[in-house]
Amino acid sequence: MLSLLLILVAALFFTGIIIRTKSLASGRKGPGIIQPIKDVIRLFKKGSVYSQTTSIIFQIAPTIYFASVVMAMLVIPFGQSKGIISFNGDFIFFAYVLALGKFFSIISALDTGSSFEGMGASREALYSMFAEPAFFILMGSLALLTGYTSFHEIFAALHVGSYISYAITVLATFVLVMVAMIENSRMPIDDPKTHLELTMVHEVMILDNSGFDLGLILTAGFMKFAIYGALVVNLFIGMVRYEYAIPMFFAIQFLMAVSIGLIESFMARFRMSHNAQFIVALTSVSLLIFFAVLLILGKFA
Amino acid sequence: MVFVTAFVVTLIFAIVLLPFFNVKGRSVLFFSVVLLNAVLSSYFSIQTLLGQTFEVILPGSFVTGPIALRMDALSGWFMLIINLVFITGAFYGLYYLKAYQERRNRITLHGIAFIILHSSLLSLCVIQNSIAFLIAWEIMALSAFTLVIFESDKISVIKAGINYLIQSHVAIVFLMLGFIWVSIKTGSYDFNAFTAFTESSNSADSLVLFLFFFVGFAIKAGFVPFHTWLPYAHPAAPAHISGIMSGVIIKIGIFGILRMVTIIHTNYITIGYLILTISIVSSLYGVMLAIVQHNLKRLLAFHSIENIGIIGIGISLGCIGLGNGNPFLSSLGFAGALLHTLNHALFKSLLFYTAGNVYQATHILNVEQLGGLIKKMPQTSILFLIAAIAICGIPPFNGFVSEFIIYSGLYHWLQNAVLTWLIVIIFSILALVMVGGLAMLCFTKAFGIVFLGTPRHEIHNEVKEAPFVQLIPLYIIAAFIVFIGLFPKLFLTLLEKPAGLLSGNQFFTILTFQGKAMNALQPIGWAAMGLFALILFVLLVRRIVQRKAKIEVAPTWGCGYVAPTAKLQYTASSFVRSYGKLFGAIILWFKKEKEVEGIFPTDGHYESHTYDRLEQWIIDKPIMVYKSFMGRFLFLQNGKLQYYILYGIVFIVSIICIPLFYEKLVIIIDFLKQL
Structure with missing residues (x-):
């Protein structure tokens, strides 16, 4: 329950901080931190335009996408306190329920019969397929390290002790941040601010969404960021008491948002054809984590 | 029974x-x-x-x-x-x-x-x-x-x-x-x-x-x-x-x-x-x-x-x-x-x-x-x-x-x-x-x-x-x-x-299933129901909110292009093209293309289809080898009835005779072995 509240609060500011960081980095003053939320609220009130090609799939897809992200949010724990849904193997559920949202956003893009949106759909399907192994291997390594198979138990039992485990935490943070970037279609993979439909991934898929539906999609995007931020936080706060853990939560979320803003300000997007290689490289990083865990557990002996 | x-x-x-x-x-x-x-x-x-x-x-x-x-x-x-x-x-x-x-x-x-x-x-x-x-x-x-x-x-x-x-x-x-x-x-x-x-x-x-x-x-x-x-x-x-x-x-x-x-x-x-x-x-x-x-x-x-x-x-x-x-x-x-x-x-x-x-x-x-x-x-x-x-x-x-x-x-x-x-x-x-x-x-x-x-x-x-x-x-x-x-x-x-x-x-017994991983199945059921409930709830909210809003129907956004045809849509091949490029080594692709060229271009065409590489190795190639080997005996199948009757007779005679001469054959083989 606690984690749900915290994630929701973090989601309110996360995207705003990214945008603010980017504007500061480029020498502008930039909008206020809750401007994205204001935008979404305005979208919720607006009417919508639906393409005449679309069918019921296009109508329900944003809702299902939103619902899947909310479901995924419910399984995230916060340190010693469980998520609302918590069971052994809940991280499998987490990944697969997010896949449900992706499935619908892909087919809703195809529903418009557009020449661009199919392009985004095709890329999204391919990239998310490559991103998932990294997440599963990371969770498998942590499960092996701690001996548990649910988010809550894994994170509660995880404590940073030796140098190797520092390395593991750093690598795990890297993997989670990168998976977050892929899932949210952010910089090294996709540029949300690009002006050309041919080079977009996520943005091109939602070209035809408007009004309430677009609001749902954007809200889901904010929450997704906060969810992955919360996962990163969980790597560090396993044993920490709440009075320290909660400030730490916000500090890390803030740090993550700022660093995403900085990455987006100073890095160029990868070439589309190189994205797949990059994402596969992520899997090998998580394999490194796996081998480090083997090293800690003395399995090589 | x-x-x-x-x-x-x-x-x-x-x-x-x-x-x-x-x-x-x-x-x-x-x-x-x-x-x-x-x-x-x-x-x-x-x-x-x-x-x-x-x-x-x-x-x-x-x-x-x-x-x-x-x-x-x-x-x-x-x-x-x-x-x-x-x-x-x-x-x-x-x-x-x-x-x-x-x-x-x-x-x-x-x-x-x-x-x-x-x-x-x-x-x-x-x-x-x-x-x-x-x-x-x-x-x-x-x-x-x-x-x-x-x-x-x-x-x-x-x-x-x-x-x-x-x-x-x-x-x-x-x-x-x-x-x-x-x-x-x-x-x-x-x-x-x-x-x-x-x-x-x-x-x-x-x-x-x-x-x-x-x-x-x-x-x-x-x-x-x-x-x-x-x-x-x-x-x-x-x-x-x-x-x-x-x-x-x-x-x-x-x-x-x-x-x-x-x-x-x-x-x-x-x-x-x-x-x-x-x-x-x-x-x-x-x-x-x-x-x-x-x-x-x-x-x-x-x-x-x-x-x-x-x-x-x-x-x-x-x-x-x-x-x-x-x-x-x-x-x-x-x-x-x-x-x-x-x-x-x-x-x-x-x-x-x-x-x-x-x-x-x-x-x-x-x-x-x-x-x-x-x-x-x-x-x-x-x-x-x-x-x-x-x-x-x-x-x-x-x-x-x-x-x-x-x-x-x-x-x-x-x-x-x-x-x-x-x-x-x-x-x-x-x-x-x-x-x-x-x-x-x-x-x-x-x-x-x-x-x-x-x-x-x-x-x-x-x-x-x-x-x-x-x-x-x-x-x-x-x-x-x-x-x-x-x-x-x-x-x-x-x-x-x-x-x-x-x-x-x-x-x-069911108790064994209630071990560590298995008590997960009940929450999965609940989570599934929760997901359905959530989807229905959001749809309901959407319905209520949208009742007042203005809903319009317009053509799909085509980046300003206003006369898109069905052919401009993404196709199945284009949807999996980047995948195909990545996994090209595993799948066998055959392409036939004729490019549009010249000052007065003629028709061009492009055609691609895939084939199962394993089938080629395991089924097609051995069959080809087998066929070319058996092809050497094609002279036996000459379509003349007389020959076929002859084959039949040879077969029947040999079936009858081999057991009769079996002992003789054994003696000959023994003799050969002694040599």
Whole structure:
């Protein structure tokens, strides 16, 4: 329950901080931190335009996408306190329920019969397929390290002790941040601010969404960021008491948002054809984590 | 005993009576016989799942010896799956075949073969006598062949049918070798002899024996590299038969493997690793080729290979658990495999039936030419969508539950494994995740291109939804898919006995399942319900909010271009193009292109199609070599009757003379040896 509240609060500011960081980095003053939320609220009130090609799939897809992200949010724990849904193997559920949202956003893009949106759909399907192994291997390594198979138990039992485990935490943070970037279609993979439909991934898929539906999609995007931020936080706060853990939560979320803003300000997007290689490289990083865990557990002996 | 007689008598009566009825009477008789068989056998199956076993020993003949019919929980589980798919398949088939009503004789034959196939599959689950089993197996193969070649005036159908016929006989050869081996060693045809034989013989022997059976059954099940018949046979058959083949016939191969696991005692760890390797290869290879297929039914057929691979991963976990004395791992593995068998039977038959609806409405199966069907056939589309989500293993439907159990098995095994195993496990997880992602790519393509967008091809007849009666069986299957997703624990309770039987733990109770990973299934059910509730809630909010808002309808945004045509849409090929470039090494691509060039350009064209690389290596090349070798003896086949009579005479004379001169020959050979 606690984690749900915290994630929701973090989601309110996360995207705003990214945008603010980017504007500061480029020498502008930039909008206020809750401007994205204001935008979404305005979208919720607006009417919508639906393409005449679309069918019921296009109508329900944003809702299902939103619902899947909310479901995924419910399984995230916060340190010693469980998520609302918590069971052994809940991280499998987490990944697969997010896949449900992706499935619908892909087919809703195809529903418009557009020449661009199919392009985004095709890329999204391919990239998310490559991103998932990294997440599963990371969770498998942590499960092996701690001996548990649910988010809550894994994170509660995880404590940073030796140098190797520092390395593991750093690598795990890297993997989670990168998976977050892929899932949210952010910089090294996709540029949300690009002006050309041919080079977009996520943005091109939602070209035809408007009004309430677009609001749902954007809200889901904010929450997704906060969810992955919360996962990163969980790597560090396993044993920490709440009075320290909660400030730490916000500090890390803030740090993550700022660093995403900085990455987006100073890095160029990868070439589309190189994205797949990059994402596969992520899997090998998580394999490194796996081998480090083997090293800690003395399995090589 | 009475029931066995009743079963056989019903069968014979039905077959004899069927041709004498008119169309309506035939349909009624046909369906009621299938229903009767199903209800009768299901009654016993359910009892076996509750813990009973049945045994009937028929006297048999002097060839077969006494024929034992035994029914345990494993047979019960598979018989229930068979019955479920056959009842829905028969009902759907009645309506699907309406278009072919004028071919009276062919439909009668089809109906008879259908009933025989049903009975033979059911009997395969209970017969525990080698010879009787082989006979039933042959009947099954032949009746399935008859069903596949329903549209036998198409060359491609006949070719696919014969391909299937030959490969299923290769399977029979392997099974026969295994059975002969045991019967020579023990002098008994009873399956119980297997256990005694393998317990007394050394481990290498029983391993090889298992391998014979594994290859035999794997050909039927469609494991890579024994899969090549499958992508031909499934699309060639009428839709309800494709559904049954994919849902049940290939599962009888899985049943065979599981049966052999229970009766052959051997080194389970070696078997486990072997099955694991083959299964991972099958699942990856199946889905990789499925993505690039353009024929909808062929695409689904390749997905059967993928799902057989997933079932195989479950079986291999079960075997490894057996070998390690880890009953928890083995029950998780077998339970996952058995549940996935049911799940695959459900969603795959639903997919084939909906593909059948599409074919009936449009007479097209090439996905590149379809599009926008959701507006004309909304019910079929939604049913296809449910099955597509389920087959990708995405919650809240049934596919997720069985994949979750298999994942749980892998993560459970991870906890107490040594180094080499850990590497194996992590790559298995990797493979399973990849399969999930690739399946999503494949089914977003299949659903998105076939049902969404605008039509890519002008269809001359009117496209309309199938009549509601025809959709009833589809709705029943969809209800099962949703139901298993919402109440997974209930089905796990049913699996208690069969999984217990396989994992060798006869005292298996639900308590074992309530171990660490298994108390997860209840929350999964809740989470699925929560997801549904949440979706409905948000939809409701959306409805209320949008009631006041202004809703407009406009053309799709085309970056300012205002005259887009259907040809500008993304196609199936373009959707998977970047995938194809990445995996080009595995799939065989053939391209034919003529570029547009010159000052006055002429027509250009581009054409690409894919082929199964393994099929090229395993089937095509050896056949080519064989053909060129046999070509040297072509002079014997010269078409002159006189020569053929001569060959006959030479053959008969040599058959008669060789025994007469046998002793002389022996003397000569001895003499030669002494030299």
